[in-house]
Amino acid sequence: MSKTDSAAAPAPEGLMLPVPGVDYGLLDGLLGYALRRAQNALYLDFHRATAAWDVSPQRFAALVLIARNPGMRQGLLGQAMGLHRSGALRLTDWLTAQGWAERRDAPDDARAWGLHLTAAGKRRLAQLEAAVAAHDRTLLAGLGEQGPALKAALDRLAWVATAQSTTPQNKPRRQTP
Amino acid sequence: MSKTDSAAAPAPEGLMLPVPGVDYGLLDGLLGYALRRAQNALYLDFHRATAAWDVSPQRFAALVLIARNPGMRQGLLGQAMGLHRSGALRLTDWLTAQGWAERRDAPDDARAWGLHLTAAGKRRLAQLEAAVAAHDRTLLAGLGEQGPALKAALDRLAWVATAQSTTPQNKPRRQTP
DNA sequence: TATTGTTATACTCTATAACTATA
DNA sequence: TATAGTTATAGAGTATAACAATA
Known part of the structure; x- marks a missing residue:
């Protein structure tokens, strides 16, 4: 379809670090x-x-999610990533266009797909995971002892911010408003 | 003149919190x-x-930036926020359309503008700052003792990640403080 | 009637490139 | 020649709405 299937420069933004002379x-x-x-x-x-x-x-x-949860539905993928169904669709379309994922019939529900990685997708994921894990290790090393504490504090922060904005019931998933 | 000048629901995304049963x-x-x-x-x-x-x-x-740096140029605003010039332009356009900011001639350079908040912009900013500061205090309170350490670690993380990606000869825009 | 996925469309954000007017 | 801002356009990402098939 589109000729921009493979790589289209996902818009890397500029740096946001403090500019000397600017009062923030x-x-x-x-x-x-x-x-x-x-x-x-x-x-x-x-x-x-x-x-x-x-x-x-x-x-x-x-x-990663499809690899770890083979056969997962598109809707669940979107839910796990905070996306609307249509967003999960486009994401899945892109992955299948790359030849990295494929839709198979879900065994228990004729309406749904089960998502799976292809062999090529698994190979590509293995490469990516290695690079990303190394990248993360470098960051942690740069942080020194603060690293693990930062990770824990971030997890907690996500929870705190969510607990605030949602009603007392713990409902992290989105329902029809 | 778009009719969606004032409020256009900036696309609040769904939650990304862990979904039970999904392996991440x-x-x-x-x-x-x-x-x-x-x-x-x-x-x-x-x-x-x-x-x-x-x-x-x-x-x-x-x-906040315009209020604290009256007369700053559009380009500097974009630089401080990691935006391209065209992005700073659209941002400034929106602020002026709200009647919150205005472009005045820069005294030293006829090509440039000096950005300033209007009286309405200052009033609106005062309200927003109160709400945002209260919001941030609530988050910090929810984090307890971890809060200040998290803030410090985040500042450091931004620096570490940037120091990694910045090649010695290629200066993206500005220098680290 | 509700749910899963699809199609079509619109809006936001950001970037690139070409243009002007100054410097 | 370089810079500040503008204009026009393109691309990625996300949302809504209406729809088909199935539950």
């Missing part, structure tokens, strides 16, 4: 802004680490 | 994925905290 006001003290800066830097760094394949973090995550 | 493989152990999850949760939570005004984190940051 309360932004410099906000947890949320620090998080955004860090995520921006990591996003760019992820691209560098996986430049040979040009796969976005999201597509990489989808590969 | 190495994603669960990655610093980068934890960061993405946390940022996703905070993004949604920011929207909740500022729902009364419907201003995105980026637009809020632009307001």
Whole structure:
């Protein structure tokens, strides 16, 4: 279909690090802004680490999820990644267009697909996982002793922010509003 | 003049929290994925905290920057926020369309603008800052003792990731402080 | 009637490239 | 020649809505 199937430069944004001479006001003290800066830097760094394949973090995550949960539905993939069904569809379309994933009939539900990685997808994932894991180890090494604590604090932060914004019931999944 | 000038629902994405029964493989152990999850949760939570005004984190940051650096150029605004010139243009266009910012001639360079907040922009910023600061305090309170350490670790992480990806000779835009 | 996936469409964000007007 | 900003366009990502097939 499209000729931009394989690699289309997923729009790497510019750096958000503090510019000397600019007063950031309360932004410099906000947890949320620090998080955004860090995520921006990591996003760019992820691209560098996986430049040979040009796969976005999201597509990489989808590969991992399908590999670890063979036969999972598109809807579940979207749910796990915070995507709408239509987004999960486009993501799956892209993966199948690469020849890395395929849709098979779900055994228990004729409406649904079961997602599986192809042999090529498994090989590509193995390469990506090696690069990403090495990349993450380098980051952790750069953080020193703070690393593991940071990871734990981030997990907790995601939970805290969610607990705030959702009603007292623990309902992380999205329901019809 | 679009009719969606004031509020256009900046696409709040779904939650990315772990779905029970789904195996996330190495994603669960990655610093980068934890960061993405946390940022996703905070993004949604920011929207909740500022729902009364419907201003995105980026637009809020632009307001703060202009307020603290009156007369700053569009280009510098973009640089501080990791945006291309065209992105800084559209951001400024939006702010001026709201009546919150205005372009004035730069005294020293006839090519450039100096950006300033209007009185309405200052009032709106004051409201937003109060809401955002309260929101951030709530997050910190939820984190307890980990909070300040997390903030420091995030600042460091952004620096570590950038130091890695920045090649010695290729200077992206600016130098590290 | 509800759910799974699809199709079609629209909107946001960001980037590139060519253009102007200054420097 | 280089820079600040603009214009036009393209691409990725996400959402909504209506639809078909199945539960």
